[in-house]
Amino acid sequence: xxxxxxxxxxxxxxxxxxxxxxxxxxxxxxxxxxxxxxxxxxxxxxxxxxxxxxxxxxxxxxxxxxxxxxxxxxxxxxxxxxxxxxxxxxxxxxxxxxxxxxxxxxxxxxxxxxxxxxxxxxxxxxxxxxxxxxxxxxxxxxxxxxxxxxxxxxxxxxxxxxxxxxxxxxxxxxxxxxxxxxxxxxxxxxxxxxxxxxxxxxxxxxxxxxxxxxxxxxxxxxxxxxxxxxxxxxxxxxxxxxxxxxxxxxxxxxxxxxxxxxxxxxxxxxxxxxxxxxxxxxxxxxxxxxxxxxxxxxxxxxxxxxxxxxxxxxxxxxxxxxxxxxxxxxxxxxxxxxxxxxxxxxxxxxxxxxxxxxxxxxxxx
Ligand SMILES: Cc1cc2nc3c(=O)[nH]c(=O)nc-3n(C[C@H](O)[C@H](O)[C@H](O)COP(=O)(O)O)c2cc1C
Numbered sequence: 001x002x003x004x005x006x007x008x009x010x011x012x013x014x015x016x017x018x019x020x021x022x023x024x025x026x027x028x029x030x031x032x033x034x035x036x037x038x039x040x041x042x043x044x045x046x047x048x049x050x051x052x053x054x055x056x057x058x059x060x061x062x063x064x065x066x067x068x069x070x071x072x073x074x075x076x077x078x079x080x081x082x083x084x085x086x087x088x089x090x091x092x093x094x095x096x097x098x099x100x101x102x103x104x105x106x107x108x109x110x111x112x113x114x115x116x117x118x119x120x121x122x123x124x125x126x127x128x129x130x131x132x133x134x135x136x137x138x139x140x141x142x143x144x145x146x147x148x149x150x151x152x153x154x155x156x157x158x159x160x161x162x163x164x165x166x167x168x169x170x171x172x173x174x175x176x177x178x179x180x181x182x183x184x185x186x187x188x189x190x191x192x193x194x195x196x197x198x199x200x201x202x203x204x205x206x207x208x209x210x211x212x213x214x215x216x217x218x219x220x221x222x223x224x225x226x227x228x229x230x231x232x233x234x235x236x237x238x239x240x241x242x243x244x245x246x247x248x249x250x251x252x253x254x255x256x257x258x259x260x261x262x263x264x265x266x267x268x269x270x271x272x273x274x275x276x277x278x279x280x281x282x283x284x285x286x287x288x289x290x291x292x293x294x295x296x297x298x299x300x301x302x303x304x305x306x307x308x309x310x311x312x313x314x315x316x317x318x319x320x321x322x323x324x325x326x327x328x329x330x331x332x333x334x335x336x337x338x339x340x341x342x343x344x345x346x347x348x349x350x351x352x353x354x355x356x357x358x359x360x361x362x363x364x365x
Contacts (some may be wrong), residue, residue: 017227184240
């Protein structure tokens with residue numbers, strides 16, 4: 001890894017295995033709820049991603065690997081032939097525009113609602129624990145329901161769904177995949193002990209709680225090879241009513257297990273000062289730099305100056321930007337020119353059709 005390299009900045013190229021990135025300004029995964037019927041990405045999403053093809057790497061919005069893995073309306077899937085064909089139009093267009101694109105593989109677990117589940121079933125989770133709060137649905141905000149705990153045998157079925165999703169992503173022409181292990185969704189629900197109270201081999205010790213993630217990574221790596229696979233983790237993010245009694249202890253075990261694969265990168269949603277940490281060291285980005293043996297991508301609240309500092313210090317190899325990329329389709333060029341940035345329009349983050357999706361102006365537009 002590059003350490004204390006004064007010459008590295010966001011404009012430096014980076015070789016992610018055999019994928020050559022012309023810069024280190026990564027577009028972070030963002031759910032935008034604009035998929036068409038059948039949860040197929042349509043022409044509007046082709047336009048959205050092509051507009052952002054100057055990113056060193058695009059990571060798509062979270063994309064469910066099964067109908068059961070869906071939590072919100074109009075999020076795209078990667079399990080039907082129509083979804084594969086829809087995504088193929090996206091990857092072809094991004095590639096023609098000179099870009100690179102990884103698909104984020106997603107299963108929401110308990111962060112769902114019967115109104116988006118097959119046959120109105122209750123969602124599944126490691127344990128039958130109802131999240132606090134409400135979820136946006138087509139009928140407005142509704143209370144979460146108590147999920148059903150996956151049986152030990154069913155866990156293998158979900159691993160297989162991730163494997164199939166990864167295989168579908170390959171058919172759809174992606175450059176690689178990122179596994180969504182962050183932000184309180186299914187994999188994170190297994191990792192952190194507030195949401196995992198299982199007493200089979202997937203619960204209890206940190207190693208047992210990491211087992212589901214590791215089995216999924218093994219399955220995906222089997223389809224793609226390790227260097228085309230990234231994993232995203234959020235060790236302290238409390239979003240979706242999740243916590244761990246000692247995140248540094250849990251995530252050092254997780255990273256130790258992941259180290260043996262030689263993955264393309266580890267992507268960290270970094271702790272905020274306000275994230276509650278019950279016990280143990282704060283697992284900040286430096287903590288991961290010490291224990292992770294590979295490319296490290298930082299995320300959360302970065303601007304150009306902070307990204308360049310972290311890259312020069314060698315704390316990270318890549319930085320992802322979510323809200324800044326959402327509002328600035330030409331973000332690398334704006335950084336290069338020191339141009340003003342468009343402000344993100346929050347009311348259209350998760351709805352609004354073309355508005356707030358494909359109508360952010362380029363520089364001078
Ligand atoms: C509209 C929106 C949708 C998001 N959807 C996802 C998602 O699908 N998958 C994911 O891992 N993170 C998702 N996130 C989190 C972002 O990737 C990122 O971690 C967060 O916004 C902090 O980065 P930023 O400070 O650069 O905005 C989303 C964030 C936003 C604003």
